[in-house]
Amino acid sequence: MSNLFLRTLRDDPADAEVPSHKLLVRAGYVRRAAPGVYSWLPLGLRVLKAVERVVRDEMSNIGAQEILLPALLPRDPYEETGRWTEYGDALFRLKDRKGADMLLGPTHEELFAQLVKGEYSSYKDLPVILYQIQTKYRDEERPRAGILRGREFVMKDSYSFDLDDDGLTTSYHAHREAYQKIFARLGVRYVIVAATSGAMGGSASEEFLAESEVGEDTFVRCLESGYAANVEAVITPAAQPIPFDGLPPAKVYRTPDTPTIDTLVAWANATLEGTFTAADTLKNVMVKVRAPGGDWELLGVGVPGDREVDVKRLEASLEPAEVELLTDADFAANPFLTKGYIGPKGLAANGVRFLVDPRIGDGSSWITGADEPNHHVVGLVAGRDFTPDGTVEAAEVRDGDPSPDGKGELVSAKGIEIGHIFQLGRKYTNAFEVDVLGENGKPVRLTMGSYGVGVSRLVAVLAEQWHDDKGLRWPRAVTPFDVHLVIANKDQAAIDGAQALAAELDAAGLEVLLDDRKASPGVKFKDAELLGMPTVVVVGRGYANGVVEVRDRFSGESVEVAVADAADAITATVRG
């Protein structure tokens, strides 16, 4: 440590909000070079490389082959798939000296599809899984939390190419299992959640979320069944149809001063017999949607009045169409839309598509807008008085909602995305016409999967999940050094003994960080806690009595070991 390029800091950096960011900076693992752009100092780089090794190992175990594509990419392939524009401001774009448009790769589906097209021409070559561990770039709007969400970061991205859907499923599950092994080896606590595919395209997709209070991704899970999903991917159980028989006919009421659900419920309870809640009202939210290459069209979205529309869920449901809220101009152009009093009947009469939450089943009865100012209709029955054009996942998901698997209730939690696996299908192979000659002599369009692990982000995730109030604590698989050996005794014999012990451990194949600085034991102990090696060995006052102290950074427990046995005992501890 007297030579190590390291300076620990007493104070948290001013721009740090989350524990991993504070600690990785204070412990000298990383330094900020620009917003969302970090330098890896010696200890940080060691953790990063350790994560890479585990990822590489498990990718190799499923037969994936490592290659390395450039980060500086031409525009054309991304233009071809539409992502040059779809990525919006998140894409770093630049021009070269000749004025050619280039970009810094955020992910490489296009390039891998082109590469496989160029190299392979026969079904005999398939399947193939290719991967890279590479620096990626995304111009995040709010880069935050240090390396947890950076603008330059290291990712493992892999791509599978198969002849058919079964092959894709096999490649997908191979990745799923490899990821489970990777995260288990690294010591990450995580959940796998059903996810939507988003701009990536494709069908099935799951996210690996590290459990963390500081996560930006909200997911829900059922503790009873283990079900977990991204909020966007939660499927609401469809309501069972209820018989109409005996339901009173719908009736329109004048309902002055009821522009909100709350005022409407208050009116209902005051005027009608019964105890109504917001869940008895039907809220009809207007948006406009545009399918790729199509025109903007009106869409009515009906949800129970006790729930807000979650725009991200709505967007995910309607993917790949775009969704926007209506402007005043839109309302002006469609005068039949009576703001605050929109009802299913008016939409149907004007040919507007109307999708409802799955809770709005046949036979359910609602208080809703009557399509004229200050009027609502009561007892409007789905399937009898109106027929929606289908269902849509648009209503917010709440703690206590039933789990889609019917086995309990959902609770929400925060997570950090550390992996994502996609069954892309043929979106990219269609774009580049990636065909091979099939066994029957006819061309076969390949089907593709895409799989990512946030390698640099995992360093922050591990710091986040394992730290305590004294500092970092590294799982053995990623610790920068196996042993932190502190010389806390000024006697030359003790110093020599510590050096000899370090040499013995080194000879046994352990990586030892020797604190040989001229500093007080107190300073050294504090730094050892901050830096977070799992095993701390102290050559201190006990050395005169022939013992050294071996501390476990996780449990906080320490044992005294005879100097003569120390190397063996420590090696055994490290090897577990």
Next chain:
Amino acid sequence: MSNLFLRTLRDDPADAEVPSHKLLVRAGYVRRAAPGVYSWLPLGLRVLKAVERVVRDEMSNIGAQEILLPALLPRDPYEETGRWTEYGDALFRLKDRKGADMLLGPTHEELFAQLVKGEYSSYKDLPVILYQIQTKYRDEERPRAGILRGREFVMKDSYSFDLDDDGLTTSYHAHREAYQKIFARLGVRYVIVAATSGAMGGSASEEFLAESEVGEDTFVRCLESGYAANVEAVITPAAQPIPFDGLPPAKVYRTPDTPTIDTLVAWANATLEGTFTAADTLKNVMVKVRAPGGDWELLGVGVPGDREVDVKRLEASLEPAEVELLTDADFAANPFLTKGYIGPKGLAANGVRFLVDPRIGDGSSWITGADEPNHHVVGLVAGRDFTPDGTVEAAEVRDGDPSPDGKGELVSAKGIEIGHIFQLGRKYTNAFEVDVLGENGKPVRLTMGSYGVGVSRLVAVLAEQWHDDKGLRWPRAVTPFDVHLVIANKDQAAIDGAQALAAELDAAGLEVLLDDRKASPGVKFKDAELLGMPTVVVVGRGYANGVVEVRDRFSGESVEVAVADAADAITATVRG
């Protein structure tokens, strides 16, 4: 090989001119993604990683510590040192979503200087050597020769920080020796040449050039003494003064129709007694120079008439001043400059600085311009009739010129820059005020060195230096696989035997590329030659007689080895 992501090509790629480019593409090591931007396929990546390992190992041996800085960098530090503009079009510049100027790092002096300033504050922390192996970006005007000169490439760059000049010298020599070890281990044929510092700034600098016909760098060397230098760094021995006594006085002649050196020499031989050559004339070339922050000033450069002015040498001599040739407007603004007839006297009379080639020593006598149209002066003696303001290295260097060490003649050769070491001094530490508290309690400005190895370029250099007409040939230190094992026998016993041999070699720690494809022996042998593993083992017809063939890809020789001894014999061959 039946699973390897590899396709070998029969034909050279259309855009390839040099052998390494052709072969690395044909053998499926790399693929072009954009001009000067390449993807590394499995075999290529293995060579790249092998080069990295050797570099890392030797850097570690001199106590250098590995870190990793970002490639995406903020403008400010480069603005501070002037390199934001100095780099010109070679710098990839971009803006982020907030409009902030950023760049893709071509080299990281600024960032390392800032980093050390931020971390270190005491003389006790010094010296320190930091390095990274990282992707760099330069927007080359003519990216060429595949990965030999790419726009995205991998470099090892290191930076030393020392308290004083002696420390810098020590760090510099540590790097020099580490580089010698690296290139020796890799098997590169190279020379170390004296170099100029160029835009990097600083004093001493040497280049490591791989000898190669396809190199873009011309250097000269003295085969007798081993002296070698970049053309820009060649020092011309100063001429010994000659006594003036007995030299006739200078005399002006009317010399119509002598605008060129050739016509002037013809006139002299026709009109005067004696046999004159171009070397007897003094050619005065006008340029303008501008020191940093200064104004443009005229400069006369005198060279013997038989030599051209080498603008790159002149620029290197006058560094950091800029140099430009005169325009017609410049001549018009300085009417005393009589184009074609400029002489030292006119320059002196008009206060124009005049620098001469070191060959123009006191007492040497010249035919040169007389500062009026159609007139030259003969017998103008340096030190008697004119006194230059100094000497300058501006004349071209030619084969046969005397070596600066006086031990022979210079011959020129081509090379590829694979390493460059600089004693930067305090250019960057001054820019960022990188001080530490010295032993005496006063601040000490650190002195800095910068050292680069072209890691990805070395892959091409090794291909360039070692290939033959059949394909690549990899030195053991970098070969993608130790052994290429070809199954050239369809009998199941032979196939099983080959698999068993591969497993034995694998167990012995060797990396084996097994050609288990359904292809003819001829195709397999051709691919083995193209791919270039140093040892090729053939399980062929001899297998029935209990032998396999072991071929040396370099010598072309092959021996038969008994199957029972094969694993041991091959392992011994590989281990050398």
